[in-house]
Amino acid sequence: MKKPVFMKGNEAVIEGAIAAGCKAVLGYPITPSTEGLEYAVKRMRQIGGIAKQMESEAAVSHALYGAGAVGIRAMTITSGPGFNWMHDAVDYMATSEVPTNIIDIMRGGPALGNIAPSQSDVRSAKGGANGDYRTIILAPSSVQNLADFTFLAFELADKWRNPVFVLGDGMLGQMKETLILPEPITELPEKPWRLSGAKNRPPNKFIPFDLNPAGLEAINKKLDRKYNQIKETEIRYEAINIKKPDILVVAFGLVARIIKSVIKEAEKENLSIGLIRPITLWPFPDEVINQAAERTNKILVVEMNMGQIVDDVRLAVNGKTPVKFYGRAGGLITTTEEITEKIKEVLNIVKGEVQR
């Protein structure tokens, strides 16, 4: 058993990446994720990798496209507005099937917003660039998760030759927690498709365009087949007490962790709360939510935004049960008391009696 370490989230990301064989970190300073790049500069020097501060987030994403194409495990860590600009090359990477890893420590949006914690980048993560592409999105709820999911992101990115995002709520990057670092991998996958000079083989190419509409449709269909395979195999979630709860709560990231406290408190009042925590925001765990919706008649989605997964939940529920929403935005962290109150409101509890 490895010894636990006490570490800041932004640093745990880099350790998770190093365990996954990451050899290059590209970045541009932005609060609240900047310590990731700073820490990477130190650690990459120690392990013989490269950390590079680029001129902009857009340049970072294009450099990641190049790094992915030559088969180097590379990543970046950014926040909010930076994540927007990182989308500059995400469509190129997705279309030409170049793996990459972008860690977004989400801050209050939209626009410059602020630097307080938030979950405001889910929508942009699901389609911030043009065309029919998909990215795998992982949502950690602890510093341990940040390290583990960054590690997992590298594995998934290479497995599917696709960009993978880790969306951490702002405070995850900033807070320190005890964690066990992932076991370093010893073997990296072979990448016969990488750019290395066309020696004894035909040229390898990453050319994400086709002037012929039929050719471009074929590219779209090929990608769509891959996305369907990802949907079949990579859905991850955590489910607690979903057999027959008085109310089912759907929440991701740190909010899901707050909900767990709510569940414990509510038990004292003989109130049964279920939780589904999507770990992959894409592919979304719609099947389990759909089934759970059959066993409860109240669903509440709680987010630190104005509702960015609530539409996914409604699609998953498909009208079986009304879906209510509670969110705090602008960098405000929702509390157990607020959520408990909201749950009681949804359950229409009068004088301690649940109106079932």
Add this chain to the structure above:
Amino acid sequence: MKKVFSRPKSLTKIPFHYCAGCDHPIAHRLIAEIIDELEIRERLIAVWPIGCSVMGDKYFDLDSILASHGKAPAVATGVALGRLTNPDVLIFTYQGDGDMVSIGLGEIIHAANRGELFTAFFINNAIYAMTSGQMAPTTVVGQKTKTCPLGRDPKVHGYPIRMCELLQTLLTPAYIARVALFDAKHINKAKKAIRKAFQFQMDGKGFSFVEIISACPTNWKAKYPECREFIKEKMLPVFPLKEFKTFQIDNEGEKNV
């Protein structure tokens, strides 16, 4: 009988799609000849741009990646990380004036200033050609385009941006030269500059840059002889042909001249 002329091996058999009189094919061919002569085809990765040369990968028999608008130098920066596992890799980018000097100005300056180890080819024909003839940052004063139909007016559009002069202000780049292709003498000079640029990269000296003044008969709406005159009379006074910077080694060690 001795073979004195043939298609460079680094080119595929696909015929160029470029318009008659366009200078891209000459630039392509010179680069391909140098790749053959230096025997570096199997070490090369080409980074292609958006613009008329967007299909460069079809003509060059090389590992290739297509960069988004103006972003070839950033992509090349990432491609250069491939040297972590494959130190022999050589890289060139190929961009036009709209791509490099407008939408990608930041990326080229910073890649040059970091001293990224790749060779940047810059085709300057003073116009957006693929989008059919709009004003470029390098359009010369008085030159008429679809977006400056009365001619480029410095009061409205400013003066053309001169890339070699701009990059020359940086201390880092190893080699900066501007060449042209309008006659045999200049084509030979251009070829020498291309060779030198690759050589600087192979020797690990740093970032190398060759600007190639080119004609665009289609969008200049002129026959090639008129294009030649336009280059000589209108472009060269603004874009003088010379080596702006060569990294030299003398008794006191390495220095930039």
